[in-house]
Amino acid sequence: MNKKEKTYNKILTSAWLLFLEQGYEQTSTREIAKAANVAVGTVFSHFENKIDILKAGMQQQINVIIHQSSLTDTQHAPRLKLRHYALALFEFYCNNKEFSKILISDMIWQTTFFEQQLNEFKQRLFSEQPEFDDIKATVMLDCYFMTVISGLNEQNPQPEKMLRQLTNKLSVI
Template sequence: MNKKTQTYNKILTSAWLLFLEQGYAHTSTREIAKAANVAVGTVFSHFENKIDLLKAGMQQQIDTIIHQASLTDRQHAPRLKLRHYALPLFEFYCNNIEFSKILISDMIWQADFFEQQMSEFKKRLFDEQQEFDDIKANVMLDCYFMTIISGLNEPAPEPEKMLRQLTSKISIL
């Protein structure tokens, strides 16, 4: 791993730990730089702003969750695959409500940042036995994201309740 990648990872890890410890709003880029043992300018040479640090940290966590869930994915139908991945993701979003709301809000207005991840996830829902259906994949992800938004707006979000709602929505597909 080259030095630039090591520095990037050190900044990202430090930021994520501080976000968890202090919350996003209460963490400054100066604190992140200090925790990573780099200059503030170095943080900004790797990440344009603090929200980009949060997005990268969230994406790293989500990628890990998806990878772990893929190890036990034995489903063939796209809607069942979505359910399989949804529960651990819903649990993560509910355990990180502050970050999740920021991420979802940013995702709505910065869709291009998430385009590659969304495309890969949609393709994951269709295995070699299922022909990829872009419209169906888009509708399923719309249901998934609307479930996240409504679930995170509950006073006490419940991943299992969110999964039941998603299941009801996608059962018509």
Template sequence: MPRLKLSHYALPLFEFYCDNSEFSKILISDMIWQAAFFEQQMNDFKQRLFSEQPELDDIKASAMLDCYFMTIIAGLNEHEPQPDKMLRLLTNKLSIL
């Protein structure tokens, strides 16, 4: 299930982003403003999330990644970013999809 895969991948990444918050803010900013450069990586990630599905649901995959990145942005804006809190927020967002 793509939502479970994203949640599984998210926690170690959230931990990295929180442990390296200044670097992560720069990285996320670059991803936002240089989207074309990262397009292939995003498409590969969508494919990985939906690898066990009959076909890629690009709209759903895009919405899931939007939730993921907005959760990173929100989490990194906290005074003390907390990966577990970020994962709960992402899980709640994904449950709506």
């Protein structure tokens, strides 16, 4: 890992810890720079703004969850695979409700940031199928994201309830 990558990771780790401790809105880029032991300008040389730091942190956390879930993935059907990954992701979103709502809100209007991650996830869902069905995969993820949005709008979001809602939606596909 080169110096630039180390600095990027140090900023991202420091920011994530501050976001968890203080909340996203209450954390300034100046505080992130101080915690990472870098200049504020260095933070902005790696990230355009604070929301980009949050998106990168969320993306990193989601990648870890997907990897960990892949270790126990024994499902063959795409809808069952989605349910398998969804529960762990729903738990993460519910435990990080503030960040998740910000992320989903930003993602709606800037899908290109997560496009590669979404495409890889769609491929994962169909990894054991003879053919990849992009339309079906897209509809499944639409159901997934609408479930995330409706679940996070609850006063007390519950991953198991969200999973039941997703299961019901997927049963009609």
